[in-house]
Amino acid sequence: MKKIKYKLTKINSHWNKYYFIKEFFQKKINFTDEVKTNYYGDLNNYFHDTLVLVKPFEKIKSEKDYISQIIVLLQVIYTQQDLIDELLYIFKLQKSTNEDKNPNRDIRNELIGHPISRDKRDNNKLKSSILFDIVNKDENYISYAKYSMKESELKKYSVQEIIENHKIFLNKYLDKILNKIEKEIKEYHEQIKKVFEIPLLNQFDYLDKIDKNLLSGISYIFEKDSLKYYYQNMRKHRRYLYCLKQYKKALKSVIKNEEDKTKYYSLIEIYDREQLQKKDKVFTIDFYTKKYKDNEVVLKELKNMELNFYDDAEYYASLNFLSENEKN
Numbered sequence: 001m002k003k004i005k006y007k008l009t010k011i012n013s014h015w016n017k018y019y020f021i022k023e024f025f026q027k028k029i030n031f032t033d034e035v036k037t038n039y040y041g042d043l044n045n046y047f048h049d050t051l052v053l054v055k056p057f058e059k060i061k062s063e064k065d066y067i068s069q070i071i072v073l074l075q076v077i078y079t080q081q082d083l084i085d086e087l088l089y090i091f092k093l094q095k096s097t098n099e100d101k102n103p104n105r106d107i108r109n110e111l112i113g114h115p116i117s118r119d120k121r122d123n124n125k126l127k128s129s130i131l132f133d134i135v136n137k138d139e140n141y142i143s144y145a146k147y148s149m150k151e152s153e154l155k156k157y158s159v160q161e162i163i164e165n166h167k168i169f170l171n172k173y174l175d176k177i178l179n180k181i182e183k184e185i186k187e188y189h190e191q192i193k194k195v196f197e198i199p200l201l202n203q204f205d206y207l208d209k210i211d212k213n214l215l216s217g218i219s220y221i222f223e224k225d226s227l228k229y230y231y232q233n234m235r236k237h238r239r240y241l242y243c244l245k246q247y248k249k250a251l252k253s254v255i256k257n258e259e260d261k262t263k264y265y266s267l268i269e270i271y272d273r274e275q276l277q278k279k280d281k282v283f284t285i286d287f288y289t290k291k292y293k294d295n296e297v298v299l300k301e302l303k304n305m306e307l308n309f310y311d312d313a314e315y316y317a318s319l320n321f322l323s324e325n326e327k328n
Contacts, residue, residue, distance in 0.1 A: 001051050004167065007174040008051075011087075012044050014181050018188070022211055028184050029092050040090060043083055050076050054166060057139035057159050067132050070142050073159070074108040077166045081105060084173045091177050100169050104162055110155075111144055192255055200244070201231055203251075215250050221320050222247055226313040239301070239321035246324060267298050267322045276305070276319055285309070298322060 019025040020038060029035075053076045060066045081101050088095055098105070110117075115130040126149065133143035133154065143156040191210050195203050207214055208224045215222035221230070221243045230240040230247075252258040266273060268288070275283045285306045292298040301318040308314035 001054060001167070004170050004174065005048065005051055007171070007178060008044065008047055011174065011177055011181065014185065015040060015044075018181075018185065021213065022188075024188055024191070024210055025184060030090055035090055040087075043086055047080065047083055050080065054080075054163055056163065060137055060139050063132075063134040066134065066136065069139075070132070071112055073162070074104070074112055074142075077104050077162070078108045078113075080166070081169065084170065087177060088173060091180055093176055093180060096169070096173055100172065103157070104165050104169075107142070107157055107162070110146070111142075189255075195251065195255070201228070204228055204231075214254060215247065218250055218254075219246075219320070220312055220316045222250060223313070226316070229313045230317065239304075239317045242321050242324065243317050246320070264324050267295065267301075267325060268292065273319065273323045279309070 019029060019031075020040075053072055055073075057066075057069045057073075060069075081096065081104075085095050111130055111132075117127040117129070118124045119127045128146055128148040131145045131147070133145060136143045140159055141156050142159060142162070143154060146153050146155055188210075192207075192214070195206055195210075198206055204224045204227045212224065216224075220226060227244070227247060230243045234240045234244055249260045249262065253260055268276075272283075272288060272291075276285070276288065285302055289299060289302050289306070292302065301322050304318045305315050308318075
């Protein structure tokens with residue numbers, strides 16, 4: 001089960017990194033209102049919690065113990081088959097086949113789901129009934145008696161074969177999901193890398209279409225509308241050009257994993273930057289204009305922030321200029 005657990009963990013990692021937060025991937029799956037509640041997380045946890053129950057029987061201690069072990073194994077397998085179908089639905093893949101589910105599902109349905117079976121097409125007449133073979137003391141087999149109006153038979157199945165069949169089932173469909181995920185991640189990276197072939201002004205809309213949160217989560221100055229504003233005003237003041245230069249570096253860092261080796265220095269203290277970043281109500285801009293009254297460059301940017309307190313594009317451009325000056 002280690003291999004299966006690894007695959008589930010890998011799917012979960014991709015889900016959290018891509019599918020649950022990026023629109024590009026959400027369009028590739030059934031990202032319904034139900035899926036948006038992240039019930040996938042519950043599904044994944046249930047899987048991990050129950051994997052340990054798919055195991056060979058322990059030595060049979062009593063009739064109750066034997067029956068209990070049968071029910072736990074078969075019911076967990078049955079439930080996990082249903083969970084796989086839920087996963088396949090979420091990732092927009094075809095439901096698993098009955099052929100792949102069986103014989104495990106048939107054994108469970110016959111022994112646990114419908115121990116008394118009736119024929120709905122024939123006035124609900126009794127078809128068969130099931131009785132556990134409680135005299136069985138061999139923990140390697142599940143055995144039970146099936147009685148019908150015509151005949152009776154003793155059925156016997158290897159516990160190990162049941163478990164191996166289930167492993168084959170899980171591996172097959174988890175691989176289908178992982179293959180789809182890997183193809184979509186590859187497509188995503190190919191689309192994102194194309195941004196470097198596009199003129200700067202057109203990049204902002206392109207990224208917004210592919211992944212609007214690619215950079216905006218790093219800083220407000222990387223919001224699409226903010227970047228367009230800085231582009232239009234980049235010749236009016238260095239603060240706007242600074243934002244665009246940082247956008248380019250952030251883009252290379254995120255997409256190409258290129259380290260930004262630029263040395264920066266701040267014109268204001270780090271703590272002051274943090275308070276200004278969150279627009280602190282105690283330490284207002286007026287407080288900082290008094291503190292930095294002898295620094296003309298800082299004072300000018302603070303005044304700009306004060307005038308544009310509710311204009312985030314302008315406010316954070318000035319704050320960025322104060323905090324991220326490049327060392328010559």
